[in-house]
Amino acid sequence: MADFPEPIRDFVMALTFESRLPAYLLIADDNAVIDWGGNLDTYNITSLQKNADLDQQVYFLAGLLPLEQNSIFLPSLKIEGGVYADIHIFRRGQGTWILLLDASPATIEQRRMQQQLHDLNLQVIELERKNSKN
Amino acid sequence: MLGTFAVGKTSLVRRFVESIYFDEYQTTVGVKIDKKIVKAGEQETMLLLWDIQGEESVDDLRRTYLRGAAGYLLVADGTRRDTLYKSRAIQAAVQEMLGAVPFLLLINKSDLTDQWSLENEELEELRNSGWQMLLTSAKTGSGVEEAFLTLAQKMLEA
Numbered sequence: 001m002a003d004f005p006e007p008i009r010d011f012v013m014a015l016t017f018e019s020r021l022p023a024y025l026l027i028a029d030d031n032a033v034i035d036w037g038g039n040l041d042t043y044n045i046t047s048l049q050k051n052a053d054l055d056q057q058v059y060f061l062a063g064l065l066p067l068e069q070n071s072i073f074l075p076s077l078k079i080e081g082g083v084y085a086d087i088h089i090f091r092r093g094q095g096t097w098i099l100l101l102d103a104s105p106a107t108i109e110q111r112r113m114q115q116q117l118h119d120l121n122l123q124v125i126e127l128e129r130k131n132s133k134n
Numbered sequence: 135m136l137g138t139f140a141v142g143k144t145s146l147v148r149r150f151v152e153s154i155y156f157d158e159y160q161t162t163v164g165v166k167i168d169k170k171i172v173k174a175g176e177q178e179t180m181l182l183l184w185d186i187q188g189e190e191s192v193d194d195l196r197r198t199y200l201r202g203a204a205g206y207l208l209v210a211d212g213t214r215r216d217t218l219y220k221s222r223a224i225q226a227a228v229q230e231m232l233g234a235v236p237f238l239l240l241i242n243k244s245d246l247t248d249q250w251s252l253e254n255e256e257l258e259e260l261r262n263s264g265w266q267m268l269l270t271s272a273k274t275g276s277g278v279e280e281a282f283l284t285l286a287q288k289m290l291e292a
Contacts, residue, residue, distance in 0.1 A: 059167070059169050059182065060167040060182075062182055063182065063201075063202040064201060064202060072198045072201065073198060074165070074198050074199065075164055075196070076163050076164025076165065077164055077165050077166075077167065078164060078165065078166040078167075084163075084164060103164075107163050107164060110163050111161060111163040114161045114163055114187075115160070115161045118139050118140055118159070118161050119159070121139070121140075121190075122140055122159070125214060129249070129251075
């Protein structure tokens with residue numbers, strides 16, 4: 001990344017912040033939430049309490065920690081309210097970071113295409129069923 | 135919730151969590167997580183239900199979605215024989231990833247008996263190899279509560 005000129009790096013960063021609405025949580029080894037920030041409201045994460053257990057505060061992240069590897073990626077996790085989040089979880093420095101990025105536009109488009117594909121497949125299955133009866 | 139596409143995984147969760155059913159098929163992309171407190175035996179326990187998108191091939195199943203799973207419901211569609219074969223492939227892959235965690239096979243769409251395409255011999259073979267299975271209908275609600283509670287009980291006992 002250091003190879004890129006500063007204006008490009010700044011532009012990419014601004015674009016990411018604008019389009020992906022990042023939010024983060026920092027989790028201690030005992031699963032306590034120790035820091036947070038960013039667009040947490042987007043992901044329905046509210047009323048966080050410092051040093052309280054993550055699993056009790058954010059149900060859709062329950063059971064994911066501790067990590068057995070350096071990082072994991074959970075794409076297109078649908079959150080109450082309809083937002084899709086890409087979730088990256090990784091260990092760095094003082095604990096485990098959870099980064100949430102808005103994935104709604106890409107996931108909704110993927111869903112539209114997948115719906116068409118599955119509908120088509122179901123029509124083929126139905127036709128085959130009818131043909132086998134005749 | 136595991137199984138190939140359009141077997142009724144999302145409908146089963148909706149029926150169980152919200153007591154509703156929509157007739158129109160809506161594909162799932164990624165994963166949706168719901169929660170429900172249930173009483174399994176004497177104990178109240180919270181189930182976190184990961185409704186994972188149905189893949190056409192077991193090779194496409196994303197491993198990180200299975201992380202930390204204490205058990206799973208494997209869903210097949212009683213009107214589509216191939217969905218049972220895919221369930222078997224999924225179960226083998228998941229067992230390799232998670233080890234022998236509790237699971238139940240749900241043969242869904244039990245309300246569509248006129249379109250049923252599974253052979254009793256196939257189901258008997260699975261029963262004989264130790265699989266526990268239930269007939270369910272997300273549409274009527276038949277067997278749905280029992281399915282989730284049975285899995286909860288099995289997970290608590292594991």
